[in-house]
Amino acid sequence: MHDSSAKKSLLIISRQAPWAGPSAREALDIALAGGAFDLPIGVLFLDDGVFQLLPAQHAGAVQQKDLSANLQALPLFGVESLYAARRSLEERGLSAAPLSLTVECLEDAALSVLIDRYDQVITL
Template sequence: MSKSMLIITRQAPWSGPAAREALDIALAGGAYDLPIGLLFLDDGVFQLAPNQQPLTLEQKDLSANLQALPLFGVDSLYAAERSLNERGLGDAQLTLPVERLDDAALNLLLDRYDMLVTI
């Protein structure tokens, strides 16, 4: 039986390689049919914002990786409601449908997965 894994991505897409690495892990796990969840937390919620211009910061565009998540079986996408609110991101502004979780729901989510990976 496969163990489930929750990947917690906390970095903005333009702050270095961490955001890309989290997506790469999610896509690789999904390709091997592992039960994967992806939680966008803190500045990680900025990965969900539209119209990013990564080339101005000499970064790679992550939007294709984000859009590929469902194709690889990564359908369990979550975002911390507090992080979204603090950064002024509403549902209409997000590029992917995510389940918004309050603090209590976040704690329950962490208990549902066998392994947690924070990047």
């Protein structure tokens, strides 16, 4: 018997660089809102989304808001399942870079397993 009151888990796949428009901020806003409502949420940084994990973003230079405070707030809102695609990091020369958040780096095969674990997936 399926309990319809069970909380649905949500994976947010953030694929945009922080300076590429509002998508990165929207992904973080959804994660923070869901965390505030105690939903089981994960965030996967994929493709250019891995650029969000770099410290010392100079967002003002491209007339965007700095997302580092939003990123640092994720664990405070109970969003602790944070992942990055290893290939995305490697393709952008970031595999050895210090990241602003602790994330679990996943190989390609593990990405599909991760996505299948969640009830709902949003890609921004």
